Amino acid sequence: MKVFFPPPNRRFGTVDVLGLVGLTGLLIGRYVPVAKLIPFWGCVLRESTGWPCLGCGLTRVADRVAHFNFVGAWEANPMGTVGALLFALAAVVMVLHMAFKMPVPEIELSPREWTWLRVAFPILLFVNYAYVVVKTKFPHLLT
Incomplete structure (x- = not known):
């Protein structure tokens, strides 16, 4: 893994987009009761079969x-909690980057590291x- 630090700038990049999305989602999660306002909100798969989908619990997580x-x-x-916390971290980095020209590190993974990531992610998703x-x-079973 190689980490590069560009010179200080205010160029809007990928981390800034993720930070903006994360900030928006967490503000909505904090101040808008989505599940109570939208009558059809919920997991259709869980309501019809009783089995959760891959995204079940993400509204509660936010x-x-x-x-x-x-x-x-x-x-x-x-x-989902790890994802929400990473979005929150991206929001903090976005604010620091845009307000104070903090350089956002660029990470480059080797082909072997990408392979490990492609193998580990589906396993983590399954677990x-x-x-x-x-x-x-x-x-x-969890008690």
Whole structure:
């Protein structure tokens, strides 16, 4: 892995876009009760079959992370919690980058590191989904 630091700038880049998306999502999670305002909000798969989808719990994660309830967010969806926290980090980096010209590091992965990432991500996704299924359908197994 190689990390490069560009000269100080205010160029809007990928991290800034992710930070803006994260900031918007967390502000909505904090101040707008989406699940209560939108009558059809919910998981169609879970409502019709009883089984959760891969994204089940993400609304609760956004709400709980925005309210600093990290334990509750982790219980709803662990990988979603990590994603929400990374979005929050990107929002902080975006503010520092745009306000103070802080250089945003550019990371370059080797082909071997990309291969490990491509192998690890689906495994983590499977483990996360297994946790969500067990938490939803068989909660007695987690006590």
